[in-house]
Structure formats: C-alpha cells, structure tokens
Amino acid sequence: MSLSQMQVFNDYVMPGTMELVAQEVDKFNAASRGAITLSTDGFTGDFARESFFQTLASAQRRVDRYAAQAAAAATDLTESQYSMVKVAGGFGPIRYEPSQMTWLQRPTQEGIAAASEAFAKILMQDQLNSAIASAVAAISNQATATNDVSGGSPISYAAINGAHAKFGDSSSLIVADVMSGACYHKLIGDNLANTERLFQYGAVLVVDVLGKAVIVTDAPALTNAAVDYKVLGLVQGGVTVNNTSDVVSNIETTNGQTRIETTMQVDYTFGLGLKGYTWDETNGGKSPTDAELATGSNWDKVATDIKHTAGVIAVGDQS
Numbered sequence: 001m002s003l004s005q006m007q008v009f010n011d012y013v014m015p016g017t018m019e020l021v022a023q024e025v026d027k028f029n030a031a032s033r034g035a036i037t038l039s040t041d042g043f044t045g046d047f048a049r050e051s052f053f054q055t056l057a058s059a060q061r062r063v064d065r066y067a068a069q070a071a072a073a074a075t076d077l078t079e080s081q082y083s084m085v086k087v088a089g090g091f092g093p094i095r096y097e098p099s100q101m102t103w104l105q106r107p108t109q110e111g112i113a114a115a116s117e118a119f120a121k122i123l124m125q126d127q128l129n130s131a132i133a134s135a136v137a138a139i140s141n142q143a144t145a146t147n148d149v150s151g152g153s154p155i156s157y158a159a160i161n162g163a164h165a166k167f168g169d170s171s172s173l174i175v176a177d178v179m180s181g182a183c184y185h186k187l188i189g190d191n192l193a194n195t196e197r198l199f200q201y202g203a204v205l206v207v208d209v210l211g212k213a214v215i216v217t218d219a220p221a222l223t224n225a226a227v228d229y230k231v232l233g234l235v236q237g238g239v240t241v242n243n244t245s246d247v248v249s250n251i252e253t254t255n256g257q258t259r260i261e262t263t264m265q266v267d268y269t270f271g272l273g274l275k276g277y278t279w280d281e282t283n284g285g286k287s288p289t290d291a292e293l294a295t296g297s298n299w300d301k302v303a304t305d306i307k308h309t310a311g312v313i314a315v316g317d318q319s
Contacts, residue, residue, distance in 0.1 A: 028124075033213045035176035035234035035311075036131055038124075040245040082302050084273035086243065088287050089126055091119055091266035097259050119266060123247075127270055131239045132178060133221035133294040135232055138277045139313045141296030144306045148315040155183055155229040155316030156190065163233050163314035170307040176213040178232040180222040182318070184214065186229070221294060223318075231314045238310035240273040276309030278302045 029037055061072070094115070139145045147163035149155075164171045179187075222230050247268045254261055272279075277299045284298035292298055303309050 031213065032215050033175040034236040035178070035213070036128065036215065036239045037237060037241065038127060038244055039240065039242040041242045082273070082276075082278035083281055084240070084242070084271045085279040085281075085284065085286075085288060085293075086269055086271050087130055087293070088267070088269045089123075091122060091268070093263040093265040095261055095263045098253065098262050099259055115264065123244075123268060127241045127244065128217060129219045129221070130270075130290070130293055131241050131272060132217070132219040132232065133290065134272055134299065135178075135234065135239050135274060135310055136221040136230055136313065137294045137296040138274050138299030138301075139232065139309070139311060140230075140315070141299065142301060142306060142309070145309065145312045146315065147312065150228040150315045150317050153316055154319055155186065155231065155314065157187060159314045159316045160231050160233065163231070163312040166312045167307050173235045173307070174212065174233040174311055175236050176215055176234050178215040178217070178219075178222065178234060180218050180229060181216055182218075183222070183229040183231060184216045186318075226318060228315055228317055231316075232311060233313070234311040235275065235309075238275050240275075241270055242273075243269055243271045246270065274299060274310045276301060276303030276306075 145163075145166050147159060147166060149159045149162070153159065160177060164174050167174060222232075224230070247266060249264070249266045251262060251264045254263070272293065280298045280300050284292050284295070288298070301309060
C-alpha cells in the first residue's frame with residue numbers, strides 16, 4: 001500500500017464513521033421516544049450551564065374573605081441552574097501492517113468500512129453506557145424516585161409499575177424503560193412483553209412493551225453482579241448526550257521495524273446531562289471517569305419536585 005493510498009484512507013475513515021453515527025443516532029432517538037437523546041450539538045469548555053426558574057406552587061394560598069386583613073408572606077422568584085459535563089474518550093491506537101492488505105490485494109475501501117462501522121458502534125455504546133450509568137446513579141440516590149424490592153422479591157412488571165407510581169399523576173410522562181437483555185427475557189418468561197421490534201443496532205435493542213418503549217441493552221449499570229436487576233423509567237429528554245460530532249483522528253505510518261507499521265488513533269468527547277439534575281462541578285470535577293459518573297452524589301437534584309426529573313428506577317432480585 002503506497003503512501004498516497006494511506007492518505008486516501010486517512011481522508012475517508014472519519015467522514016464514513018460520522019455518517020454512520022448520525023444515521024444510527026436518528027433511528028435511536030425516534031425509536032426510544034426521546035428518553036435518551038443523542039445530539040451532535042456541542043458546547044465549549046468543561047461544562048454547559050443553563051438557568052431556570054423554580055416552581056411557584058408554594059405561592060398559592062387559601063383566602064378567608066371574612067377574616068381581618070393580615071400581611072401575606074412573599075414567595076421569592078428563584079432562579080437555579082443545572083450543568084452538563086463533558087466526557088472524554090479514546091479509541092486505539094489500532095496497529096496493522098499496510099503490506100498485509102497489498103499482499104492480499106484487498107481494496108482500501110474494505111478497511112475503511114470495517115474501521116468506520118467498528119468505531120461507530122463502540123462510540124455509541126460508550127455514550128449509552130455512560131448515560132445509563134449516570135442516570136442509574138442519580139435516580140437511585142433519590143428515595144422518592146426509587147422502588148427497591150430487592151432482598152426478597154424478583155424484578156417484575158409490578159415492581160416496574162411501582163417505580164412508575166413514584167411519579168403519581170405524572171406517570172404518563174415516563175415514555176420508556178431501560179433494562180438489560182436478561183431482565184427483558186425474564187419479563188418475557190412472565191408473559192409481560194410485547195416483542196414488536198422497533199430498532200436494533202449492535203447490542204442495543206428497542207421494543208414496545210404495553211404501550212411504552214423498552215430500551216434493551218446490556219449496560220453494566222443495569223445489573224449488580226448476580227444479585228439484582230435495575231430498570232430505568234425515563235421521561236422524554238430524561239437523558240441528553242450531545243457533542244457527538246467531536247471526533248479527532250490520526251493515522252501514522254512509521255519505519256523502524258522489520259516491516260512498515262500503521263497506527264490509527266481516535267480522540268472523542270461528548271456531553272452528558274440529566275433532566276432535573278446538575279453535575280456537581282466541585283465534587284465531580286472536570287473530565288470525569290466512569291466511576292465518577294456512576295456516583296450518585298455527583299448528580300445533585302435541582303428540580304423541586306421529583307416529577308420534574310429524569311425518571312424513576314426499579315430494583316429487584318434476579319430470581
């Protein structure tokens with residue numbers, strides 16, 4: 001493989017990858033009903049901050065028309081903010097020998113397609129796993145959003161329904177449940193699943209269960225070893241992953257070994273945000289690790305009412 005051919009590879013591998021990511025993001029967003037939103041919109045710096053006015057429900061009061069006049073307590077119009085955090089990742093370096101392809105007379109485009117699709121799946125999986133781990137951590141940290149029946153009762157649709165009930169009259173806002181494949185098949189065994197397939201990409205499956213979308217993916221945060229299953233119930237826009245187009249790649253061909261070697265390396269970032277929660281910039285810090293994202297105390301609830309947050313979680317035994 002000549003140097004000019006390697007330059008063609010370098011020019012086309014990342015455009016192909018980003019096209020794959022964009023296509024699958026669009027499908028996933030639609031099929032999951034917007035519960036987990038993947039977006040190419042980005043932000044500068046380590047955090048993205050947005051302010052909002054908190055609820056004025058406490059300003060409502062009862063009036064006695066026959067009572068003597070008295071001073072009424074004022075309710076302050078309070079503004080709060082929530083932060084999204086930027087997460088960094090890498091892919092490679094991947095090493096191979098250019099002469100391997102020329103020896104087999106295989107076209108350069110074949111390597112481009114393989115590298116592009118592999119990276120696209122890995123990138124999407126990282127984004128989803130990070131988003132799910134963050135949501136599990138934040139929501140589990142709120143007793144008013146958690147229905148934990150583990151330690152005696154298995155996960156069941158009743159347990160999931162109990163988690164939905166945490167939203168009370170706003171439970172209809174929950175548009176999708178997120179669970180592992182093993183949990184999904186357990187529910188099938190209990191005759192509680194509708195197997196209509198909406199979308200599948202790699203190891204991510206989205207189906208429809210009793211009127212709500214169910215995102216089926218074996219994210220590590222959804223299982224606790226051989227102990228329990230965790231099922232997230234998310235509202236529309238509950239989890240946002242953005243900045244998905246921030247990808248930098250480099251391919252180098254070097255001498256010095258008995259045969260010429262080529263390495264490919266990719267750096268990428270994406271932002272993570274949860275509805276009703278802010279990333280704790282002091283405790284969680286910048287450019288967080290997986291462990292920091294999965295720490296509930298690093299996600300502070302800023303919404304006054306739990307009904308205004310990302311959703312709920314059900315926890316139950318595996319059997």
